[in-house]
Structures are given as C-alpha cells and as structure tokens.
Amino acid sequence: MGKYEKASSTYDPLLKVLVRESDTSSDRIRAKLSNHYEWCFCELCWRSTEYAISMAAPKVFKRLKRGNIKAVPLTESIRTEARKKTDTLVARYERALKGEFGKYEPPRMLGRYCDMQELRGDFSVAAFREHVERRMLVSTWARHGELLRPSALPAHPEGAARPSKLYCEVHNPRRSDEARRAYQRDRRFTLEYEDLIEKIWSQGAAVLPRWDIETWAEVRKNAYNQLQALKSPTSSMDDLLNQGITNQAEIARQLGVSRQAVSAAIKRRGRKQAMR
Template sequence: MKKSMKMQDAFDPYLERMVSQSETSSGRIKAKLSDSYAWCFCELCEKPTEYSAILEAPKVVKRLQRRNAKVVSRRETIYAAAQERADALILRYEQACEGKFGPYEAARMLMHYCDIPEMQGDRSVDGFREQIERKMLFAEWARHGEPVWTTRLPGQTDGDAKPSKLYCETHNPRRSDDARRAYQRDRRFILEYHDFIEKIWSQVINAGSHPTWDIESHAHVRREARRQLQALKSPTSMIGDFLTQGTMNQAEIARHLGVSRQAVSAAIRRLAKKSAE
C-alpha cells in the first residue's frame, strides 16, 4: 500500500502540549475518509470511529513556551458575544425566509453557515438556530486562541494508541484487551456484516422509510445489520457448529471466537440441555 506522510500540529490534552502528528494515510483509510457517510462509522459496528469522535470536539488552545499549551476556558463573555452574533444571523435568516433579500438569500445562508446533511431537511428558523449557535460559539472561542484537534479522547492517557480512523473505542484492537477480543470476534464476520448492510439498505429504500442523505439512516441500517448478524451468529450456535465439525477442542474454540474457555463450556452445557429437552 502506498503511504503518504504529512505532519500536523495537534493538542495533547494529557500532556498539555502541542505535538506533531504524522498523518499516515494508507489507501484503505483514504478511501474510507473520502466517503461522506462511511468515514465516521466503525468498520465493525454503528458507533463513530475514535477519529470522528475527536473531530466532533475541537478545542481552542493558547500556545505557551516550549510547545506547552493550555485550553482557553470559555468565559461568560465568550458565550455572550457568540449569542449576539448568532442572534443577528438568525434574524437575518428569518427575514431572508420572508423574501426580504430576494429569492436566493435564505438558501445562500444555509449553504454558507450550515451542515445541510446534518439538518435532515429541516430548514426552519429553529433548525438554523441550532446550527448557528454552536458554530458561533466555536468561532468566538477560536478568536481567543488557536483551534486544534486533540490527539486523544477523554480518558485516554499517555502511551495509548492514537485515535483509530477505522474503529470505534470498543473495536480498536490497540485500545484494550477487551477491545482486541471484540475486534477478533467481529472481524471474522465483516463480509457478512456488510452483506446485511446492503440487504437492509435495499429494504429501507424500497420502503422509503430512511432517506440516504440522513446520517441517522446510516446508523440505523448499521445497527439493524449488527442485530441480525448477532442473532445469526450467536456464540452458542457457532459453538454448536464447531462441535459438529469436531476439529477443535474447547480452548481452541474459545480462542477462535475471542471468548473465554468458561464461556465456551457454559454454552456447551446450554446446548446439551437444549438437545436433551
């Protein structure tokens, strides 16, 4: 895979320092990031990737000496100034909707200030307000320092792996032992998972129930696909399959499924009880 390297500054909230992060982006990650809906989802479930969770929460910092930095606190004055700017724009939008500035101004303001997919078709003044208040708060905050992405999620400490662009916190194999087990367990069904996603998309498109431009539809489809997959591949039914094949002992099955040996023997007892009934 061809890799490109780019260095960028980011704020490390744990060290309270600016650090250089190399953006190593493989072809696989570039392809994922270029898809305007898929980029924010974990490969294995409907949760956001660690990386997209971080992009939703930028910080404003003040640089100190020797690459130290601290987060600029959001004082009352920042909130007040942001509200004032937001109110002025909301008023203008309201008037634009009434046609005061010609036929195109309301649409232009939407394009300029709002995240259209996120608004889910709601072009009301309230929908505009919700977008603009958040945006103005960040803009006002950013005037008092430098807006940056952080290098990690809250709770992640020094020495932890950097945020994954492919997986959520519970599926990033470099995050914890539990996450590695979940990754190993679910990665084996990634093809089936994506088959389910495709199948469910065709159902919801036929039903007209979930528009494709709505990010929530994508989350819904992925959640539903995962539910159906789990029902199909419950550990108990898989352990049954492995036992019938007769090529693996309990410890091997446990390793294969990424569960404990105790879980396997409990499942075998459940299966035995079921077949005895």
C-alpha cells in the same frame, strides 16, 4: 463534518506540543478515510470511530514560544458572546423569511451559516438557530486562539492509545480488555457483516437516502443486530421461546434471519440439550 487532511498536525496531550499525524500512512486507513461516509464508522459496528469523535470535539489552543501550545478554556463569557451573535443572526433570519431583504436572502443565509445536508429540508427559524448556535460557539471560541483537533479523546487519560481511525471505543483492541474481547469476537464476521449491510442497502434502494449519514448508521446498526442474532441464535431464540413464541417463521421474523437459520439453530439447540 470535517475531512481528513494528509499532513495535518494534532495536539499531543502528553508531549504538550503539536505533532504530525503519523498513523495515516497505511493503505487500509487511507482507503477508509477517502470514503466520505465510511470514514466515520467503526469497521465492526455502527458507532463512530474514536477518530471521528475526536474530530467532532474541537478544542482551541494558543501557540506559545518554541512550538508549545496551551488550551484555551471555553468560558462563560465566550458562551455569552456567542449567544449574542446568534440572537442577532436569528433575528435577521426571521426578518429575511418575512421577505424584508428580498427573496434570495433566506437561502443565502442558510448557505452561509448552515450545512444544507444537516438541515435535511428544515428551514425553520428553530432549525436555523440550532445550527448557528453550535457554529457560533466554536467560531467565537476559536477567535481566542487557534482551533485544533486534539489527538486524545477528552475522556481518556493522557498517554492512552491514540483515537483509532478504524474502530469505535467498544471495539478498539488497544483501548481495554473488554474492547479487545469484543474486537476478537466481531472481527471474525467482518465479511458477513459487510454482506448484510449491502443486502439492506439494496433491499431498501428505493427508500433509503444514501446521502444521509444517519441512515448509514441505522443500516449498519440493523445489520449488526442481524449478525448478532445469526451468530448466537440460540441465546436470542431462548428468549423468544421463553416468551412462548414457538412458530419458526415468527422467530425468524423477530430475529431478522431466515427461517432455515432458525430451524438449523433449533436442531443445534436440541442436540446440545440432549448432551446434558
């Protein structure tokens, strides 16, 4: 995954020119981007920030006169070219695995063409192909111009808010009314959210791999679900009660909250019903 550079330029689709990244100046964003994993995630949930997604969706451009640039389309002939190069490399890797080029050739090829962390211990021909395929496509495409990170998400119209470095699409208050409501709802619980994340990490310290970004996403997602259950226990509880589950310990287990929280929520619920 790419990492943040201080004075990188991005393509502004509205102006159709390269512009200096401007919104990287705040300390908050700088601190976030300096953490190798955290910079990928929305402050309020487990999803990737809009910025991380736009980093992962590279585009190739050609420089024109006066600093203007033009997008290079990803054509079928570029795909075919990339596929041929991939096939050649995969065939070579297969022979290397059989020992044809000496015992150091397979790890050398893996080191050169794959991201060891992404491979997660799978050194099979299929895994090699999957990784080489993706990289070969981008590098072949890039040979027809210059690889740049677009400053707008592909799905958004020109002139829309720039990709947020703090929030995902669902939580970026500048993205839509719905996103602003989600932002206002979840922003109030950021401290609780971070506590829950820390709790899951420390409880699973022995089994959760810190180096694995997918685990980071899972931990954040679990914490998010727990937070939602905590903050609106009556609605989730209603579902369980309607299913005929009345045991408080069982409800607590299913919602991933403490039994005391369930008991308190049931009391609140009783009071609310009495008021009707």
